[in-house]
Amino acid sequence: GAGVSQTPSNKVTEKGKYVELRCDPISGHTALYWYRQSLGQGPEFLIYFQGTGAADDSGLPNDRFFAVRPEGSVSTLKIQRTERGDSAVYLCASSLRGQSNSPLHFGNGTRLTVT
Amino acid sequence: QKEVEQDPGPLSVPEGAIVSLNCTYSNSAFQYFMWYRQYSRKGPELLMYTYSSGNKEDGRFTAQVDKSSKYISLFIRDSQPSDSATYLCAMTTNTGGFKTIFGAGTRLFVKA
Numbered sequence: 324g325a326g327v328s329q330t331p332s333n334k335v336t337e338k339g340k341y342v343e344l345r346c347d348p349i350s351g352h353t354a355l356y357w358y359r360q361s362l363g364q365g366p367e368f369l370i371y372f373q374g375t376g377a378a379d380d381s382g383l384p385n386d387r388f389f390a391v392r393p394e395g396s397v398s399t400l401k402i403q404r405t406e407r408g409d410s411a412v413y414l415c416a417s418s419l420r421g422q423s424n425s426p427l428h429f430g431n432g433t434r435l436t437v438t
Numbered sequence: 439q440k441e442v443e444q445d446p447g448p449l450s451v452p453e454g455a456i457v458s459l460n461c462t463y464s465n466s467a468f469q470y471f472m473w474y475r476q477y478s479r480k481g482p483e484l485l486m487y488t489y490s491s492g493n494k495e496d497g498r499f500t501a502q503v504d505k506s507s508k509y510i511s512l513f514i515r516d517s518q519p520s521d522s523a524t525y526l527c528a529m530t531t532n533t534g535g536f537k538t539i540f541g542a543g544t545r546l547f548v549k550a
Contacts, residue, residue, distance in 0.1 A: 363543075365528075365540030365542045365543050366482065367540075368539070371537065379537060381537075414481055426472055427482075428484070429482045431481045
């Protein structure tokens with residue numbers, strides 16, 4: 324079956340611009356997560372959705388970052404006024420249930436470069 | 439101090455060697471422990487998943503958890519060049535479970 328799909332796979336933008344990153348989770352998975360991975364580091368938690376609502380957004384670094392999941396399936400991560408420090412791979416993951424015994428299934432990420 | 443510590447390597451071994459990868463952690467509330475494999479420019483893929491202390495074996499892979507020492511390990515037997523990747527340990531608590539914490543990853547190279 325289809326895995327987690329993320330688009331675009333690469334995004335280059337200028338400092339100060341707005342970007343949107345899209346995630347299409349595995350069908351039937353109720354939980355959706357966004358992580359950010361910098362070079363040489365492990366994924367860092369950003370936000371978690373259970374259904375349509377953000378159950379935990381404590382990992383979002385500041386108010387320039389926002390994510391939505393309006394219909395409980397596809398999610399969009401939005402970054403305003405991008406900064407060079409936002410350059411990283413943004414990973415989306417989904418799981419069958421938002422519980423500890425429901426491991427994450429990742430997409431291949433969007434590589435964001437802010438010039 | 440990070441919640442999860444993992445030696446970034448790189449670790450280089452000859453084909454057929456036994457590989458040992460390790461992580462330590464500080465949060466005693468972690469109950470679920472995972473190992474993910476990540477190839478270059480790909481997302482992490484789940485390799486092993488264990489609950490609490492003990493061993494779990496799956497083919498050439500064995501995961502060990504020692505909660506008393508806050509130490510987890512992944513062993514790879516008969517390593518192959520296709521095992522060359524970054525290995526990430528990850529863990530969650532048994533409440534909520536929505537925030538999986540990852541180690542920095544260990545880069546492994548298996549030489550033919």
